[in-house]
Amino acid sequence: MPDSPAAAIASTYFPGARCENERWVRSEMLGLLDHWFDWRKSLFPDDFAATSEAAAAPEARADLSARLQELAQALTAETPTHTPRYIGHMKAEISLPALFGWLAAMLHNPNNTSQEASRVGSVIETEAVAMLASMLGYDPAEAQGHFTSGGTVANFEAVWRARYRMDHWLSLGLYVAETTGEPLDVFAAAHMGWDRFRELWDQHGLTDATLRRYSAAVGNPAAVWARIGRAAGRDYLGPVLLAPGTKHYSWLKAANVFGLGEGSLWSIALDAEGRLDIEDLDRLIREARAQGRPVLTAVSVAGTTETSEIDPIDAVHDRLEAWERDEGVHIWRHVDAAYGGFLCAVLGGPDEAALSPASAAALRAIGRADSVTIDPHKLGYVPYACGAFLTRDRARYAVSAFDAPYLDRPELGDGKWASTLEGSRTAAGAAATWLTGRTLGFGPEGLGTLLAETVRTARAFRGAVAAAVPEVRFLEPVDANIVCFSLAREGEALSSANARTAALFDAIHASAELSASRTTLGAGYARLIDRHLASYDGVKDADGLVLVRCVFMNPYWADPANRGLLFPQIAGFIRRHVEAAAPALRGAA
Template identity: 70%
Template sequence: MDHQRMAANLGDAEAIPSASQIAASYFPGLGSQNETWMRAEIQRLLDHWFDWRRDLFPQDRRIAAAAPPADPVARHLITERLDELARALTAETPTHTPRYIGHMKAEVSLPALFGWLAAMLHNPNNTSREASRVGAVIESEAIAMLAQLLGYDPSKAEGHFTSGGTVANFEAVWRARYRLDHWLSLGLHLSEKTGWPLDVFACAHMGWGRFGELRREHGLDDQTLRRCSAAAGNPTDVYRRISRAAGRDYLGPVLLVAGNKHYSWLKAANVFGLGEEALWSIALDGEGRLDVADLDRLIKRARGDGRPVLMAVAVAGTTETCEIDPVHTVHDLLERWEREQGLHIWRHVDAAYGGFLAGIVGGPDEATLSPGSATALGALGRADSLTIDPHKLGYVPYACGAFLTRDRARYAVSGFDAPYLDRSELGPDKWSSTLEGSRSAAGAAAIWLTGKALGFGPEGLGALLAQSVRSAREFAGAVMTAHDDVRVLTPIDANIVCFSLGRQGEPLSSANRRTGALFDAIHASPDLSVSKTTLGEGYRRLIDRHAEGFSALLDEQRLVLIRCVFMNPYLSQPEARSRLFNEFGRMVRLLADATH
C-alpha cells in the first residue's frame, strides 16, 4: 500500500497503522487536531485551481482585465447569506462525534474530502469523456479498486458510481431484465415459428452460450428479436403472445429478495412495472439471515408457475441489524441449478452497507468476524452484480453509491441514441449504460484518493472497520451489564448493535412499549443519539428466538429495538469508548427503571 511504502521511506518501523493511528491521521480529528494541516491542504487545492484557471489561456487575460469590477453590494449580500447558512448548519446533526451512534453515517475521511473537493472545483460530468476527460478515467480506476476489494477481477469488472444504493440496485434490475428479455425473446420467436410449446422458464434462463448457438443456427438478427421483446415493444402484446405460445397465462417474472431487504427493492418492483406481487420474499432463518432452503423452494415454485426469476438477491449488511446473508451458500445453490439443469439465474448481492467489510477478510483481523460472515464476504466476487455505498463505510461524502458487474457481458443494457454524445473517437462512454444521465465525478475522486492514500484492505480501511466491529461487541457487553432487563439481539455480525428491554416472562407488547419509551428518553437527550427499528413478520423466527431469551409472552409479532451503529472512527480510541459506554450505561440504568 502507498502508506506502507511512505512509512518505509521515512524509516518508520511500524509500516501498518493501527485503527487509532488511521483515525488520527486520515480524519479531521475529534478535537479538530488536523485543522492546521487540513486548512493548508485546502488552500493548496484552491491555489492550484486558481493558477490553472489563470494560466490556461494567457491570451484571454485582456478580456478578463476589461471585465467590470465585482459589485460590492453583491459580495456583501453573498457574505451575509453565507454567514446565515453557516449559522443554520450549526444546528445540523453532529455525526462526527462518537456520541452519534444513530444511523449509518459518520465523519468523512480527509482523503475522501480532499478528493471530493478537488473534483468539485472542476465540476466534471461523467456522462461522457468529452465532458469529463479526467473524471471518467478516475471513475474507471476507482471502480477497479472497488472490484478488487469485492473479489472481482479488476481487469474484467465493469461498473460506475451512482447517487446511492437505491439507484445501484435499480441498475442491477435493469441489466437482469435485459438478459432475461433477450433469452425469452428468442424462445418466443422460435416457438411462434415452429409451433412448439414455449417453456418459458427454460428459455428465460438458457444462458448466453445457448442463446448464441440458437441465434446462429436460425440466422436471427437483432431486429427480428426486437419484435418479440417485451422491453423494446409493447409488453402487453408480448405477454399475450407468450401466454398463447406457452398454453397458459404468463404472469411475468418474479424478483426473489431476502426478507431483510432494503426498501429500494419494493421501489424497483414498482418502477420497473413488475408489480409488488412479483416481489417474492425469501424467508429468514432464526438469526435473521436468508434461508437458502426457502430460496430453493421459491425457484421451484416459480418454475412450476412458468414465471422466470429475474434475479435472486442476498444482502451483505442489512440496514436494520447488519446481518450478513450466507452469500457463499446462495452461490452454491444457484451454481448447482446452472450446472445440473442449465438454468442461469442472475445473482445480485446488495452489499450497500457491508461491502467494505470485505477489506477485513484475509488479514490479521479476520477473526473479528464470525467464520460464516468472513466466508460470505469472501464470496462476494461470485455474484453477477454488486451494490456498494462508499458514503457509508467508505467514509466519503454524500451522495455516492456504486454498481459493479463481474464482466462486460453482465454490464450490457439496451442501446439508446444521443448523437451529441455518441462519438466513437472519445472511447467508451457510460451515458448510455447508466440510469442517471449526468453524474458528478466527485464521489469517484473521493474513492480514488482514499484507495491511493489509505487503501481498502486489511492494512488500510479494513483495520479501522475491524475495530468498529470490536467496538460494537464491547458496547453490547457494556449495555447488557447496565441493567438486568437489557436484551441484546444476537448474533452481532458486524458493527450494529440492537437491544430491547424485557423482564422475565413479560408480554412482548409490554417489552416493546418499554423499549420505545427508553428510545424516546434517550432521543430527547442532547448528549447521545441512537436510532430505533421495528422488526416485523419477515423476522418471525428471529423474534421468537429473541423473546425466548426472557420467556416473553408472544402476544404480538413485532419487535421494537434500539439500534446503535458503531462506525465512528474515533471510537478506535479506548478513552472515547470508555466515556461513551459508561455514560450510555448510566443513562440506561436510570431510564430503564423509569419505564416500569
C-alpha cells in the first residue's frame, strides 16, 4: 500500500485483503495458544491429571478432526466480507487488535456478570468503557456503561433507565396527588427533574417503602395506571417514545418488550435531507403534553442504518434543554450511535474536513446526551457480537433497585448483573475493544484517520460511477460512508425507475464478483424522495424509492490501488446492465 496514514493503519492493523500479514498473524495466534497452555500447566502442578494423551480415544479424535474440517469447508461458502468487493451491509474486515483481544479473552472464557466470575475481564470492560466515553465526548471519570450483545440490547438498556427515572418522578407525583387531593398533572410530574423530586421528597418525609406503593414499575402497572388516571381526572394512556422516521427496528421491539404497545412509538418527521425535523420533535412533545402522556425518551440517530444520515443532535439538545430551562420539563435524551458513533474519532484532527460541518457539530454534541448506544462490531472493526451502552454519569446509569438514595445510591456489589438486562456476558468484546483502543487508538491519529478515508472513498465512488453512468442518481446528501443510488432517466416515472433499480440489484446479487445491498425508502421519507425525484424531473407515481445501497467501511479502500481496480469494474458492471436493458426499454416505449 502507498505510504499514507490511513493506508499504513490498514497495512499494520488488519490481516490484509490477500492475507499479506499471514506469517505474523500465525505467529501471534500460536503465541497466544502457547501462553494459554503454559499458564494452565503452571497452575497446581501436583494435581492429578484426569486425562492423558495415551488415554485419548483415537477414533473420537479422528471423528472430531473430520467434523472440524467439514465445518471449515462449509464456512468457505459464507459471505466473504473481508474483501473490499463486499459493500453490502455494515460489516467488514475485523482488525488484528480486535481479533487478538477477542481470542485472548475467549481462551479464558470470563463471564462479566460479576468480578468473582471475571476478575480481569470486568476491569478490562471498565477501562474499555472509559475509552469509548472519551471518544464520544463524555468525561471518562464520570461516565458509566457496559458491553452488550449489540445495539438492540443497548437501546433496551436506555429505555430501562429512562423508565426507572420517570417512574420515580411519576410515583412521587401520584403520592402527592393522592395524599393532598391536588389534581395530578401527569406530564409535569413525570418530567419534574431530580431537584424538584428531592424537594418534594424532603417536604413529605418520604421513605423508599412508602414510594414503592405508588410505583408502576414495582407494583401492578395496570392498577397504578388506573390510580394515575383517577388522580389526573382522565384515562392515563402511558408514556410515548419519540424517535425519527429513520429509527432502527429495535425501538419497535422495545415498545413491545416494555409493555408500552406499538402505538406508543411516535415517529418524528424527517426533513428534506432525511434527518430528524426539530420542529416536528417540538410538536410531538406538545402533543404528548396535551394528551397527558409523558415522553419516556427522545431519540436521535448518529448514522442511520439505511443511508447513514446523522441527525442534528446539537439542535435536538438545544431544543430539549430549552424545555428544561423554560418549562421545567426534563426529557431523557438518547443517541443511537450504533453505526456512526465511531466517527467521533475523526473530530479534532487533520481529517475532520472529511465530515461536513453539520455532521461534525452533531457528533460533538453526543456527549450532551443522557445515554448512548454504540456498536464496536461495526465501525470499531470488532468481531460480532459486540455493542455497548453508556451513560453520562453514575446517576443516569442507576436502574432497577428502588432505593431512595439514587440520591446517594450505594454500589450494586462486585458485579453489574443487577444493572444489565443480560445476565451472563462475555468479556471477549470488551477485550477486543480494549486492545484496539490501546494500540490503534480511538482518536484522530488512529481509527479516525481510517474512518475519514472511508468517507472520502464513498464520495470518490460517487464521482467515478456518475462519470461513467449518467443514469445513476445518487441520494443526497451523504453524511458518512454509505452511498445509495437509483437508476433513472430524465423525467422517468418513479415506478419505472424502481423496477430498473431492483433489476440492477438482482444482477449484482447474482454476481460472484460484487456484493451490494438494497433498501426501499417508504412514506416517512416523502420529502427526501421528492428531493431525489426533483434532481432528474422524475414523476412520482409510487410511494417508495428503491435504492442500491453500498457501504464503504472496508479498511482496504484506504489503498488507492483498490479504487483504481474496483471502481471501474463496478461502474462497468452497472453500465453494461443499463445498456443491455436499453433495447427492452425502447421497445416498451
